[in-house]
Amino acid sequence: MSSRIEADYLLETPGDVRRVADFMAGEQSSGTFLPVPGETPELKARAAAQVTRLEILDDDLRAPSLPSARLAAPSDGKYRRALLTLSWPLSTLGPSLPNLLATIAGNLFELKPVTGLRLLDVRLPHEFADAYPGPRSGVEGTRRLAGVHGRPLIGTIIKPSVGLGPQETADVVDELCRAGIDFIKDDELQADGPACPFDRRVEAVMRVIDRHADRTGRKTMYAFNLTGDLDQMRRRHDTLLKHGATCMMASLNSVGLVGMIELARFGQLPIHAHRNGWGYLTRHPALGWSYIAWQKIWRLAGADHMHVNGIGNKFAEEDESCIASARECLTPMFADKPCTVMPVFSSAQTAQQAPATYQGLGSTNLIVTAGGGIMAHPLGAAAGVAALQEAWQAALEGVPLAEFARTRPNLQRALEMTA
Amino acid sequence: MSSRIEADYLLETPGDVRRVADFMAGEQSSGTFLPVPGETPELKARAAAQVTRLEILDDDLRAPSLPSARLAAPSDGKYRRALLTLSWPLSTLGPSLPNLLATIAGNLFELKPVTGLRLLDVRLPHEFADAYPGPRSGVEGTRRLAGVHGRPLIGTIIKPSVGLGPQETADVVDELCRAGIDFIKDDELQADGPACPFDRRVEAVMRVIDRHADRTGRKTMYAFNLTGDLDQMRRRHDTLLKHGATCMMASLNSVGLVGMIELARFGQLPIHAHRNGWGYLTRHPALGWSYIAWQKIWRLAGADHMHVNGIGNKFAEEDESCIASARECLTPMFADKPCTVMPVFSSAQTAQQAPATYQGLGSTNLIVTAGGGIMAHPLGAAAGVAALQEAWQAALEGVPLAEFARTRPNLQRALEMTA
Numbered sequence: 132m133s134s135r136i137e138a139d140y141l142l143e144t145p146g147d148v149r150r151v152a153d154f155m156a157g158e159q160s161s162g163t164f165l166p167v168p169g170e171t172p173e174l175k176a177r178a179a180a181q182v183t184r185l186e187i188l189d190d191d192l193r194a195p196s197l198p199s200a201r202l203a204a205p206s207d208g209k210y211r212r213a214l215l216t217l218s219w220p221l222s223t224l225g226p227s228l229p230n231l232l233a234t235i236a237g238n239l240f241e242l243k244p245v246t247g248l249r250l251l252d253v254r255l256p257h258e259f260a261d262a263y264p265g266p267r268s269g270v271e272g273t274r275r276l277a278g279v280h281g282r283p284l285i286g287t288i289i290k291p292s293v294g295l296g297p298q299e300t301a302d303v304v305d306e307l308c309r310a311g312i313d314f315i316k317d318d319e320l321q322a323d324g325p326a327c328p329f330d331r332r333v334e335a336v337m338r339v340i341d342r343h344a345d346r347t348g349r350k351t352m353y354a355f356n357l358t359g360d361l362d363q364m365r366r367r368h369d370t371l372l373k374h375g376a377t378c379m380m381a382s383l384n385s386v387g388l389v390g391m392i393e394l395a396r397f398g399q400l401p402i403h404a405h406r407n408g409w410g411y412l413t414r415h416p417a418l419g420w421s422y423i424a425w426q427k428i429w430r431l432a433g434a435d436h437m438h439v440n441g442i443g444n445k446f447a448e449e450d451e452s453c454i455a456s457a458r459e460c461l462t463p464m465f466a467d468k469p470c471t472v473m474p475v476f477s478s479a480q481t482a483q484q485a486p487a488t489y490q491g492l493g494s495t496n497l498i499v500t501a502g503g504g505i506m507a508h509p510l511g512a513a514a515g516v517a518a519l520q521e522a523w524q525a526a527l528e529g530v531p532l533a534e535f536a537r538t539r540p541n542l543q544r545a546l547e548m549t550a
Numbered sequence: 551m552s553s554r555i556e557a558d559y560l561l562e563t564p565g566d567v568r569r570v571a572d573f574m575a576g577e578q579s580s581g582t583f584l585p586v587p588g589e590t591p592e593l594k595a596r597a598a599a600q601v602t603r604l605e606i607l608d609d610d611l612r613a614p615s616l617p618s619a620r621l622a623a624p625s626d627g628k629y630r631r632a633l634l635t636l637s638w639p640l641s642t643l644g645p646s647l648p649n650l651l652a653t654i655a656g657n658l659f660e661l662k663p664v665t666g667l668r669l670l671d672v673r674l675p676h677e678f679a680d681a682y683p684g685p686r687s688g689v690e691g692t693r694r695l696a697g698v699h700g701r702p703l704i705g706t707i708i709k710p711s712v713g714l715g716p717q718e719t720a721d722v723v724d725e726l727c728r729a730g731i732d733f734i735k736d737d738e739l740q741a742d743g744p745a746c747p748f749d750r751r752v753e754a755v756m757r758v759i760d761r762h763a764d765r766t767g768r769k770t771m772y773a774f775n776l777t778g779d780l781d782q783m784r785r786r787h788d789t790l791l792k793h794g795a796t797c798m799m800a801s802l803n804s805v806g807l808v809g810m811i812e813l814a815r816f817g818q819l820p821i822h823a824h825r826n827g828w829g830y831l832t833r834h835p836a837l838g839w840s841y842i843a844w845q846k847i848w849r850l851a852g853a854d855h856m857h858v859n860g861i862g863n864k865f866a867e868e869d870e871s872c873i874a875s876a877r878e879c880l881t882p883m884f885a886d887k888p889c890t891v892m893p894v895f896s897s898a899q900t901a902q903q904a905p906a907t908y909q910g911l912g913s914t915n916l917i918v919t920a921g922g923g924i925m926a927h928p929l930g931a932a933a934g935v936a937a938l939q940e941a942w943q944a945a946l947e948g949v950p951l952a953e954f955a956r957t958r959p960n961l962q963r964a965l966e967m968t969a
Contacts, residue, residue, distance in 0.1 A: 160739065161710040165922035165967075169722070170710045178713030178745065197833050199866035223712045225743040229777050229804035233738045233826050237801075240829025241865035248829075291580040291589045293642045294597030303588070319652045320579065324644040326597065358648050361780075361812050382656075385648035387806005393780050407652050410659025410667075411831060411838040414616050418837070419830040446660035447618035503584035548584075 134221040134256035137183065138235040138424070142215045143196055143247025143417055145205030149185060151244045152215050156180040159239055160219065178223055184216035195246035196417035202243050210246055226258035228432060229388055236420070247417030250424045257465060259431060263392070265470040266435040268401035270461075270496045273435060273473050276377040276401065278349035279313050282495050282527060285519050286314030286352075287512075288477070288502035293320045296327055301335035303512070307505075308343035308351050310513035311520070314498055317356035319382050319407045323367065329357065330370050337374040354380035354403035354436075361393060368398055376400065383429055384408035395433020403475070404434035414447065422456040426472075427464060436473040436498060442487050444478035454491035461494055473498050480504050482522035482532065482545040489526040499523070509544055518545035553640040553675035556602065557654040557843070561634045562615055562666025562836055564624030568604060570663045571634050575599040578658055579638065597642055603635035614665035615836035621662050629665055645677035647851060648807055655839070666836030669843045676884060678850060682811070684889040685854040687820035689880075689915045692854060692892050695796040695820065697768035698732045701914050701946060704938050705733030705771075706931075707896070707921035712739045715746055720754035722931070726924075727762035727770050729932035730939070733917055736775035738801050738826045742786065748776065749789050756793040773799035773822035773855075780812060787817055795819065802848055803827035814852020822894070823853035833866065841875040845891075846883060855892040855917060861906050863897035873910035880913055892917050899923050901941035901951065901964040908945040918942070928963055937964035 144151045157163070160180035161170050192210035195202075217235075224230040231253075240248050266272075274280055287307060289300055307315055323329035333355055344350040357367035358381050371379055380403040381394055394402060412420045426437050439456040440448050457476070463469030474497050476488060481504035488499070501519055508515030521542040525535035536542040563570040576582070579599035580589050611629035614621075636654075643649040650672075659667050685691075693699055706726060708719055726734055742748035752774055763769040776786035777800050790798055799822040800813055813821060831839045845856050858875040859867050876895070882888030893916050895907060900923035907918065920938055927934030940961040944954035955961040 161713045163709050163711065163922040163925075165926040167709045167922055167925045169714065169718075169925070174710055174713040178710070197866070198835065200868040201862075202866070220745075221743075222745045223739065223743045224741060227741065227743075227778055227782075229779065229801065229809070230739075230741045230743075232804040233741075233777065233801045233824075236803075236830065237738060237826035238829070238865070240827070240833055241859075241867065243864055243866050245866070250830075290582050290586045291593060291597070292582065294580045294593040295588065299588075319656060320642065320649075322643060322646065322649045322652075324640075324642045324646075324649075326639075326641045358652065359646055360648065361808050363646075364808075382648065382652045384655075384806075385651040386808045387803075388809065389780050389783075389805045389812070390648070390808025391806075393808070405652075407656035408659070410657070411655065411669075414659055415834045415837055416617065418834050440660075443620075445662055446657070447616070447621070447662050447664070448660065449619040503582040503586055506582075506586045506588070507584040 134258055136219045136221060136231065136235065136256065137254040138217055139251040140215045140217070141212065141247065141249040141251055141417065142245065143192070143210055143212045144244050145195070145202070145210050145246065146244065148187060148211050148213045152182045152185050154244065155239050155242065156182050156217055158242060159217065159234060159237065160223070178220065181218045182215065183218045184214065186214040188212045188214060196415070197246050199243055199246055202246070212247065221256055221258060226262040228263065228392065228428060232388065232428070240418070249417055249419055249421060251421045253424045253427055260465045260468040263431045264395055264433050265431055265468055266433060266472050267395065268435045269471055270473055273401050277313055277352040283523055284313040284352070284498040285516065285523065286316065286498050286500040287312060287505045288316050288318050288500055289321070290502045290506045292318035294326070297331040297335040300327065300332055301339045304336050304353070305339045306512050307516060308340060310516035312351055312516045314352045314500065316354040316380055316403060316500060319356060319405045322356045322358050323363065329355070329367050333370050333374050333376060337376055341375065350377055352378045354378040356380040358382045358385050361390065364394055365397060372399060378403055380405055382407055388428070388432060391429060391432045391434065401435035402433060403436040404429055404438065406438040423459050426456065426459060430464060430470040430472050434472055436475050438477060439474045441476035441478050441480045442484045442491065446478055457492050457497065461496055475500060481549045482518045482542055483549050485522035485526040486532060495527065504549070507548070509548060510541060514541040514544065517541040553677055555638045555640060555650065555654065555675065556673040557636050558670040559634045559636070560631065560666065560668040560670055560836065561664065562611070562629055562631045563663050564614070564629050564665065565663065567606060567630050567632045571601045571604050573663065574658050574661065575601050575636055577661060578636065578653060578656065579642070597639065600637045601634065602637045603633065605633040607631045607633060615834070616665050618662055618665055621665070631666065640675055640677060645681040647682065647811065647847060651807065651847070659837070668836055668838055668840060670840045672843045672846055679884040679887040682850045683814055683852050684850055684887055685852060685891050686814065687854045688890055689892055692820050696732055696771040702942055703732040703771070703917040704935065704942065705735065705917055705919040706731060706924045707735050707737055707919055708740070709921045709925045711737035713745070716750040716754040719746065719751055720758045723755050723772070724758045725931050726935060727759060729935035731770055731935045733771045733773070733919065735773040735799055735822060735919060738775060738824045741775045741777050742782065748774065748786050752789050752793050752795060756795055760794065769796055771797045773797040775799040777801045777804050780809065783813055784816060791818060797822055799824055801826055807847070807851060810848060810851045810853065820854035821852060822855040823848055823857065825857040842878050845875065845878060849883060849889040849891050853891055855894050857896060858893045860895035860897050860899045861903045861910065865897055876911050876916065880915055894919060900968045901937045901961055902968050904941035904945040905951060914946065923968070926967070928967060929960060933960040934964065936960040
């Protein structure tokens, strides 16, 4: 098997970058901190990771990004940053996503000479495409189930995030369906606690959604958060099928990779993948994961919708980074198996962000979820939905929001609320 | 249900720490970035997270630890650090580990006013002890299966880490068993790739281990790395039982929480839990997870052995931090369900570290694994095992290593090798 896996890193280290790169390649394959007798030239040729690219970006940093015990200060006082690509033979691990993680994102973040390390991207041989399902529904399946074409799915999150009971949740859904919303999701904090049991919530909500669908011919897609242990997720999935639900939500960092792979294998519905916890994986610019690398793992595992934050969000992320993440979700992973997924824009989204979001993404293939942006509209949630729909209509038609709002009071009030 | 969950954080922010703490509590329970109509006082009393402790540690930091887009520089130029405790009603989520993660370690790491956030500890109500199995084998079960009492399990990692075939691996095991080793583990990079298939490795290795056990009456414990998709792990577990293996290894960050919970439920053997990838969760001191909080999740989920790095390791971690991690593994979680696990010391471990490790931990309940420290011994692996055993004997007897080594050439050479 001659296929190889490649991963790109931002590396920061004092001293000789080449030596550290070779050390990393050794640690992540056949080597260790002392030469061992069995690591013959033949074995190295067969099993060793290789440094296939090393490009110095900066060789004059005066302080390390991350502390390292027992690392002597460099004699020249300088820390260097480089783009590094490591390459592994597939034959060591086979096309296994869990073992891929241990290989490309294992111990190497902890190595003593490393004062910064961030996984930027990963390229996988086609054997991975053969071994994993990828998104079952993706963009097209989601659109078909939601009955929305040629424009984004306009959605919201149930607010208050937690505290409503099943019937109170259904009452909010009733108001939103009446307003013509496309998509609703549970908050990630709401799953199956005693205060709002999953089964009773599904039953109450789907009764409302079905009633509106009888009228409109279109089922509002509700992403029920079934995050839990495996047997719980199986049982909750059965409940969703029984009640005709069209989407399920899971928190990626809560269920982990094996949980997501299983969910994608037994699940019959699009998986709305929530990335809460993403901050601890990415928040320092010289540590952890870039979204570009991270989302590939989950798309291959079977996620259908991936959260990407949103423009003008309430979080720490730059707008450019959100847009790059979203564009990546729509970029094919393999020529014959694109694994493209719906990017989900959220976090303080309101009518305001529609034009810049559309301009940045260059596609209508997205889900936009506004929580407070809809629920806190001064004229009520229905007006909030209408305002968001109008804002996206303006964006698609290339008309400035303020102009479009002149004859549309819901949009007008929404813009005033968030001015 | 009046039980509550508590989590402690290190928080860094400019401006008013109290306001940010309240914002965090709101975001992680019933609130959002705008007031929504449904968040009534009754609902808040029932569902809102509470700030139960806020203690300023430093109010004069001149630069933020983490960048935050759109966060204005503070008017007084100061960033503040505080110890913060948040508390949640259990009734919102129920005793669910996956949903606990979304609650205590979800979106809050990304919030705009947060320039540093680290989860320091978590305290769980007893309902969690009732809902999860905890370690099946733990310290006692591991000792019983390995036949080692009153001293640490002396172990090693197969080196070269990858590249050996099944029979070559068994040949190394043969040499180690002959030397009287207690414990051997696969490298985390070695699982079930085409170059060293799991089933053939288990068969070849267990044949050797059984042969030595016939002679010694004691089975060397081998932790086979079964990390993979769930069906693969089930199949590999069956292979282990069939061949009489006594331990299985899984990479925590590869399988994730649902994977570990499942493994603990169907698995009949101690779980050797490898923490590779831990660096990206913890490496920045103002971001991510402390080991104290993190290991509680995995112990409750069912891990039996937890990696804690080691004194004088090849990584970036301070010795004090390693020892604190290891001591925590032996600290009961619940009075009637301690969930204590074997701490595993590894990373550049040699004879040198035995006295300081024993002194720091204050217990013989540990597994010490030396890879290069054994395999690279100039007199061979058998001498490496003997040297490590002698070093621990010296530590337990309180005799300085150099003195103990005078009449023990294997230890003498080991100390020279790593001097």
